[in-house]
Amino acid sequence: MPAKIVDVAREAGVSVGTVSKALNDRGQLKPHTRAHVRAVAERLGFRPNDLAQSLLRGRSFTIGLISSDRFGRFSIPLLEGIEEALDPERIAVFLCKPTDDPEHERRHVAALLAKRVDGIIVTARRTDPRRPLDLGREVLPVLYAYARVEDDAATCLLPDDFGGGHLAGQHLARLGRRAIAHITGPDRFDAVRQRRDGLRAAMREAGLPWREELVLSGPWSESWGREAVTRLLAERRRFDALFCGSDQIARGAVDALREHGKAVPGDVAVVGFDNWEIVAAETRPPLTSIDPDLMELGRQAGLRLLAMIGGESQPGTTTLPCRLVVRQSCGAAETRTAA
Amino acid sequence: MPAKIVDVAREAGVSVGTVSKALNDRGQLKPHTRAHVRAVAERLGFRPNDLAQSLLRGRSFTIGLISSDRFGRFSIPLLEGIEEALDPERIAVFLCKPTDDPEHERRHVAALLAKRVDGIIVTARRTDPRRPLDLGREVLPVLYAYARVEDDAATCLLPDDFGGGHLAGQHLARLGRRAIAHITGPDRFDAVRQRRDGLRAAMREAGLPWREELVLSGPWSESWGREAVTRLLAERRRFDALFCGSDQIARGAVDALREHGKAVPGDVAVVGFDNWEIVAAETRPPLTSIDPDLMELGRQAGLRLLAMIGGESQPGTTTLPCRLVVRQSCGAAETRTAA
DNA sequence: TTGTATGCGTTATCAA
């Protein structure tokens, strides 16, 4: 059994109150006593029991993390960011097995509430709306990170997909590309529509015409990227640039372009999305890509939840800027990482 | 403030002891009283405070998860497995920001000990030895999952890399391949050596000669896979099969083979390692691969930690079998998933 | 069948 405060008290020949004061720098204690108690505590390896402290304070210095979808590669940077923000505050994170099932979710929430977490961060794989977390009659700070929710009073943090698409279009336009094709994911994804609209806005600003026939929606896969490029070429569409809805799609597209004898970036400049290092960097040539900066999103999520726990409520949806990461698929040497 | 047991007691017109008994099915209570108390508790949304319970029981029903390396794609299935094992036991998981720094790690351990976790699972990215977790004088069940430690008394769970290599060699040999090349990761990785030795053992069993010139070590990257194949072909090495140390390497190798006019699996059968769906399935042709079954490893880790918490100590290193996942890169239609 | 009292480990208040 770990040493408790009474053990320290007995060993040091003082009362528990004195020990508490000595270790927490409270009250007025003779310096000698303080030092002595500390030495004894150190020697005994005393470590205050957080459970007792939390019970007393009514705060657990703990938050819960719930995911409404399987953990995936998006969760990792998000997680890292969240922990980075919480770590200095000495707040620990309870991880809940991701689930799509409302019943499981309810059980997770119940468990978190029973553990008296100070707040909850909800994460999702998609940026499409989900139902709000059901807290019953309990009231507790809840923040949705990389998740949108059907409730205007909710606090949501999302990457700025529109801005990301805009950034891609702007980059390509500035490099002198005129005909930008767009191969992307399923249209039912909010992110797909946002990125597309961002691209369109950037093109309009650059005075470039929008051509529906250059926009192709399909699955989030490499093979779709290949298939879409093949189709564009078969249809003899003319395009000198390609913005892809994901790095995986871009990877397939670049492979297909190369296999059809098109040079990247010579004939076609390509911008991907996600900046998934392992895909973007291994593509030939390495992909210029839009980075949704999920780690920063996680960090902001942690900081905002902290603020909410502190009493500041900040309802509404906030989007965080994406970054342009330049590699070699656009032929630009510039190293802008603009917002 | 959430309702507490006294609130329920007052509202139900009974004492706290009665409430406790009613809700926990203890003691002898008039059925009517029990029902009444339950109804009141339900109405008030009463939820016992785990902090108080844990303090009383001396157990927190909570474990800590520490990683000595950044979270990566390997942690995800591991995590899912761990949670799957712990979920039914209603045990929550504290996640600690992964770190390589012993000082940070010490702080994490201190935090977990202060929270009175019932046990700790340590994870690493590599299967190479790490220093044991420093618990000070505390004693607590610790399990190393996907991590090896320099301490024979420690409990370690690892994928059977040797078995995985053996499985790959056996599969290729059974398909009639005679000259198996091996493109793999850096030799300093224990996993690399194990997988290689497993391959060698399988080849010996099949009566196939081992040729050092067909074994190439390099970085864990696609481009290394391409480079290695290019080198083998340039040196005019003859091989009709290829076992790669990772799916990424295999992907690069397959791309290079195709680009050099070699058919897969026609001219060369290829087996990868990791069964990283997103890589293996998108390779042309889709990769047959060895799956280290990390989710199952995580599940076992959770179950064993549970056993250790229950009092059974089970020191030593245990390896869990890998599975062969057949796709199309070997031309085998058989669907063996042997151990 | 139900109520009361004690303890879990800590901090804070007040008395000494």
Next chain:
DNA sequence: TTGATAACGCATACAA
């Protein structure tokens, strides 16, 4: 300057 004691919320042994 230090010590005793009451919380925090719950379960449980024992008294009624």
